[in-house]
Amino acid sequence: MGLFHQLKPIEEGINFFYRRSEVIQSNIANVDTPFYKPKDLVFERELDKSLKLKRTDPRHIDPYGGEKVTFKEVTLDEISGYDGNRVNLDKELGKLAETAIMARTLNETLRKEIGKLKLVIGGR
């Protein structure tokens, strides 16, 4: 529970979106590889857990399952093309844009948080 405690979930989020963009890039690179199946990463549920939600009433649902933050690889089963390749190029590009925007948003958030901490430490 240090001064930099609130940076951790943001950091994990950025890490996740970077990793996801890499997986999407690998799907796009293999768009013409026979029998390649696209992959994706799932994280959302674990991200919510790492946000350390407060329980102000005992009736609130416990947001932590005590699990570690993990990446889960998912193999997507799309409709197969004539060569057994299952990558949908437009879908992958859409996901990539979405991932990039999320990563940028979190990056900016982290920047702002660090700026605030600097202000506090500077004591002006």
Place this chain on the structure above:
Amino acid sequence: MIFKGLEVSLSGMLVQRVRIDVASSNLANSNSVDENGRPYTRKVPVFESVLIKEGEVPLYRVKVKEIKEDPSPYRLKYDPGNPLADSKGYVKLPNVDPLREMVDVMSAMRSYEANLTAFNTAKGLLLNAIDILKA
């Protein structure tokens, strides 16, 4: 390694470039014979995904596994005056369909551009991360 994503997209661009090269070579030789008088055979690149083992998330780059010859039959043209004609007067021409090659080039261009977009997006993300230093 932080630049793995860039490497993956670059490998994608590379194989699409090979695909365009092969299609161009097929197009250019759509009426050629080799030094033994055998008609040119259409070439097809075969791609293969290669696992880059790094961290908990598996990533696949792509490479050209081999360049195969298209086994489909040669085109036959009735041309008795041609020195390469057989006893019935038919000449064997390459099994290249120019229209098909053009379609292949266009498809490769699309994939190349998709990889370029992915590369630029990843580059933007990395540069954006550097901005954290300016906080």
